[in-house]
Amino acid sequence: MPNILVFIEQRENRIKPASLEALSKATELLRTSGGTLSAVLIGAKEIREQADILGNYGASVVHVFADPQLETYSANTYARLIAETATSAGAEAVFFSATAMGKDLAPRVAVRLQAGIASDCIALELDEKKAIAKRFVYSGKLISTIELTSAIKVVSLRPNSFSIVETKTTRHETKLHDYKPEPFDLKTIVKEIRSLPGKLDVTEADIVVAGGRGMQSEAHFKLIEDLASVLGGAAGASRAVVDLGWRGHSEQIGQTGKVISPKLYIACGISGAIQHLAGIASSKTIVAINKDKDAPIFQVADYGLVGDALEIIPEFIAEMTRVNA
Ligand code: FAD
Secondary structure (H helix, E strand, O other), X not given: OOOEEEEEOEEOOEEOHHHHHHHHHHHHHHOOOOXXXXXXXXXXXXXXXXXXXXXXXXXXXXXXXXXXXXXXXXXXXXXXXXXXXXXXXXXXXXXXXXXXHHHHHHHHHHHHHOOXXXXXXXXXXXXXXXXEEEEEEOXXXXXXXEEEOOOOXXXXXXXXXXXXXXXXXXXXXXXXXXXOOOHHHHHOOOOOOOOOOOOOOOOOOOEXXXXXXXXXXXXXXXXXXXXXXXXXXXXXXXHHHHHOOOOOHHHEEOOOXXXXXXXXEEEEXXXXXXXXXXXXXXXXXXXXXXXXXXXXHHHHOOEEEEOOHHHHHHHHHHXXXXXXX
């Protein structure tokens, strides 16, 4: 079985759960073989304190690049450090989570390593010779199977598609590396990252509540936020409302927005256009609230409520508040 390197993504020195999913999947694949599982963690000085956590999820070696210059994400720098670590660790497979950052990095690392790549995978098998990955195509209507036979395989795993599993053996070695800047690292510089602190992203949430044009106005999105909050989930939106300026693009779900795979997706006042469905195909359970019984969203919904979202959602919130109390 090959050696695997997993890139561990962090935001404000906190490891993203999606990276633990990738690490857990790598642990599962290596369970019965002698391959080494390494992880690579890049960030500010404080990030080194997070290295021990990774041993709990199966990493036997944790490579840490902790430097003030690495605090802000840089595609060129991060890709170079990951590729160099993969080479020095003798990794035949490099895993990413298919987050925005993972999708940006994985192809860059694949080019550097002259590796084959499978992106946004929902299933994965791996042996000495090949990786077999499954991924959605044609807006989630079909699943394609990809076989990678290159010497090095780069794979990104769709968030929420693999379980996080803690391992019993927590012994691991942490290797601290010095960061030596190279001219190419400065080709692009990230000046600012705009994100709302503490806000759960739709790609990482177990529950997503999204609103569409049927919510009637920007003000009514307070209902979407309140329902998401009472369920412990994230708020999302269709493109129509993002185009109207009611919500930010970071919440847009669909072909030109984010692809989500939550355990529960609740679509409120969303018609279910094909471009929207492209982003929700791998949701485990879909609930639709729409006043038009013929809305296309009902064709993919597991549960449907025909009615006015502006009346149903407040009742839903009141009931959940009562249950949670
Ligand atoms: P509408 O289609 O207007 O639907 C509103 C729905 O709300 C209707 O079904 C109506 O019955 C219902 N409704 C109205 N009032 C109420 C009420 N009070 N209670 C309950 N239900 C009510 N769209 C995306 O979402 N994501 C994408 O990434 C995306 N990418 C695109 C890419 C391209 C290239 C193109 C051409 C389009 C893309 N679209 C995308 C747009 C897509 O085609 C639809 O226009 C959009 O999804 C419609 O949004 P909507 O369902 O909110 O609005």
